[in-house]
């Protein structure tokens with residue numbers, strides 16, 4: 324047990340107001356039981372203290388770090404608390420510190436003049452406080468710094484020449500800084516300095532791009548590329564520790580246990596000591612794009628991880644990263660694929676960049692844990708947008724939006740279907756896997772997992788109604804079955820009904836069969852969502868979309884259109900009607916396009932049911 328470290332922590336917590344209770348008890352093991360505490364491999368020292376958003380008030384007790392107490396600390400997070408007072412000078416005793424998060428507090432006064440004690444510091448985030456005075460020039464002595472965030476303070480004066488080649492992420496915005504930008508900082512985007520009075524106009528020779536800059540896009544992953552990205556730009560040890568801890572933490576939460584996984588701590592230690600050849604399998608967190616550098620995932624996830632829902636393939640969590648970014652982390656269950664196959668598939672999925680496909684940002688694979696990290700879509704999925712109950716902050720989806728959702732999603736699917744030599748299949752299309760991109764077009768997510776999963780086990784949780792009739796537990800999804808599932812989504816957008824839903828008479832209705840039978844009875848108008856009836860002159864467009872949806876759900880895979888044709892047909896809906904827009908208001912009754920071919924097909928497929 325790290326007796327002195329434990330004492331220091333208890334002194335700290337006893338002398339500061341905090342609104343959230345901690346389970347720190349003198350009699351229990353700090354290394355194994357205490358929230359927010361991580362120890363080294365033999366539990367002799369505390370190496371990380373993460374206490375975000377605990378409702379601390381007041382200033383950090385002075386001198387709580389007497390000689391040698393907590394001196395092995397590498398990670399300290401006290402972010403998002405109400406801590407005030409001047410910069411806690413005790414922290415300058417922590418010579419091993421690598422990550423310091425004090426953002427979102429009420430600290431005041433100047434920054435310490437001499438920062439050079441932090442010779443290993445990699446991430447420093449002091450943003451959103453009330454620090455004033457100038458930025459100490461000793462910042463340049465932090466030669467291992469990769470991320471520096473001093474945004475939203477009251478810092479003034481000139482910006483010092485922070486010539487640190489390892490620095491990849493810098494934010495000094497919204498202070499009172501002035502003067503000229505030093506040459507060493509011209510490589511950072513202007514947003515790093517916005518909200519100040521600094522000028523970069525001084526004529527200066529151009530600076531070559533930094534050699535240690537993160538690789539922005541990486542679609543091909545050699546071992547060394549993965550390492551370069553992860554170690555070079557992301558402070559790998561922290562992120563991997565973080566993931567290990569999230570993993571154990573989530574497990575803990577689920578199992579109601581509160582035991583820290585000591586063996587993973589041992590692994591974490593070995594990760595830091597070893598190089599690529601000896602990399603433990605648990606270090607494999609792979610980012611697909613230059614990652615945000617202050618990415619202390621564990622710290623942030625633990626503060627605000629929230630379950631978004633359970634799906635076929637696992638549970639998805641919402642997690643806040645660094646204050647502004649939020650990600651969705653999908654924790655996969657029932658993966659039957661081996662490591663190699665899994666990684667290969669992730670590489671394929673992660674290399675897809677298209678505005679209508681939700682980008683996979685990172686993944687993590689270990690024997691016990693498989694995670695996928697996506698952007699978080701705050702508007703929620705199309706399923707949520709369509710089916711949320713009235714009053715639940717629901718914005719009704721107007722017709723334009725439904726058209727954009729269908730068109731965008733179809734373009735995304737077309738991109739997926741053209742990938743990998745035309746062999747890639749989405750495999751899990753449904754409204755809860757379609758989101759809105761920044762242009763408010765549909766954007767498909769969650770692709771390419773079907774081949775990695777146990778086809779039998781997830782049956783219980785599979786959302787019914789989207790699966791093409793030919794897809795069975797032994798027959799894997801195909802591009803044609805994607806088209807069927809997408810057809811169901813189109814029908815869902817048109818009818819506002821879930822693919823399988825209870826009718827008033829407690830009867831289960833299958834959307835596809837219901838639409839087919841209504842159309843066959845020539846009551847076409849009855850299928851459309853009542854919410855759409857308030858928009859004038861859209862019947863023609865709705866009927867055109869219904870025809871597309873119905874062709875996609877044809878019973879025989881060979882009869883379904885290819886996605887390229889679906890995209891074209893969807894795009895034509897608008898361009899045709901845009902051309903007609905003048906006459907639309909004076910359209911004569913009876914000019915609605917006929918449904919005859921689809922009625923015939925619907926009839927025959929119903930017959931086969």
Ligand SMILES: Nc1ncnc2c1ncn2[C@@H]1O[C@H](COP(=O)(O)OP(=O)(O)OP(=O)(O)O)[C@@H](O)[C@H]1O
Nearest residue numbers: 631632633634635636639651697698699700704755
């Ligand atoms: N990136 C994201 N942003 C916002 N919400 C998301 C994100 N990814 C998933 N969700 C939501 O979280 C919930 C759970 O998603 P998840 O993908 O785990 O299950 P699902 O979509 O219901 O089923 P499946 O596992 O078959 O995809 C769903 O409501 C989904 O819309």
